[in-house]
Amino acid sequence: MKKVLFIDGCFRKEQSRTARLSRAFFSALKGYEAERIDLDALPISPLGRKEMEERNVLTAAEEYGHTMFDIAKQFAASDMVVIAAPFWDMGIPAKLKTYFEHVSVSGIAFDGETCEGKCRAERMIFLTTRGLEIEEGSEQEQATPYLKALCRFFGIGEFMSVSAFGLDVIPPEKCESRLRRAEEEAISLAKSLEANE
Template sequence: MKKLLFVNGCIRGEDSRTYQLCRYFIEKFMESGASGSWTVEEIELDKSGIEPLDRETLILRDKLLNGGNLDHPMFAPAKQLIEADMILIGAPYWDLSFPAKVKIYLERCSVTGLTFIYDDCGIPAGQCRADALAYLTTSGSAIGSFNFGYDYVRGLCSLFGIPETYFASAEELDIIGKDVPAIMESAKDKITEIIKEMKRYI
């Protein structure tokens, strides 16, 4: 079974419009040939209990890494990411990027010796298996060139060795007078296009 990892950063849960887009993505993904040969593994960040690195955990992490002890639970997110064949990140647009819990999750995934290594010349080499990552968001106003959440994730994908990234958004959802259902439909159309692109990996 191949694995689609759904990183659920939709803090408002079922009420989240970003979550609605993610559900749509997964449905279309499964319909496009993945059903039966792919499984979806979800990490719900609001309930995951992942904490930011602090002085104590950083010291422990360095000790474990130096000792080659990678079985510690703190490395579970990084290992899960490495083993995913495809990744979906859903995160609302908060303060020009994404909720802090998404950052904490990514901080926990970014581990030298797991998601990336340095070769003999000191050049990083990504260790993730996934062919592609899709990033879905919704925002209150227009995102424009301040797409810092996706841009950051794209940068990490380059470090982690994930070659393709895709982005879809439903924007201006909190602007009075906007046709929210139409904006959501148009984002779903974009997702359908993304799935067509991803089909070569399914």
């Protein structure tokens, strides 16, 4: 069965509106075995000099047995990647950025010589909600361009997203209807992806 890696960055858990989109998506996804990463609980820190140097020594020697590479190996071996995370400070939450620092390993996520992507996933799906009236394509929306660039770098062919926005500045009824519409979009997307294995 194909494997989907679910990177769950819905830090507000039950209160999270983004989590509603991921629940809708996974309720309709068939034919995939899901592995979930709870970003909030993941014990990772941003890379500093010491960590970089330690990692560089190992990648230069092509020694990938250390547990520091587990995150990158898991990501690179997935058939699909689904990220659910709220829009923070015009982009993605820092913990998600930190996660990608741990994924982006030469020799695992990309080829150190050619810089070609080595990840197996055919697509990345990004589920998100935004507080302000910021649409995808706006220069204020820096999460999508960043994730698209990562897909290209890692060799992931397709990027798709479902979002609801304006949720902190519109009346509650409108907020609910936007969320419902996004849930329906997430369900349609999941149904369209049914794995045939």
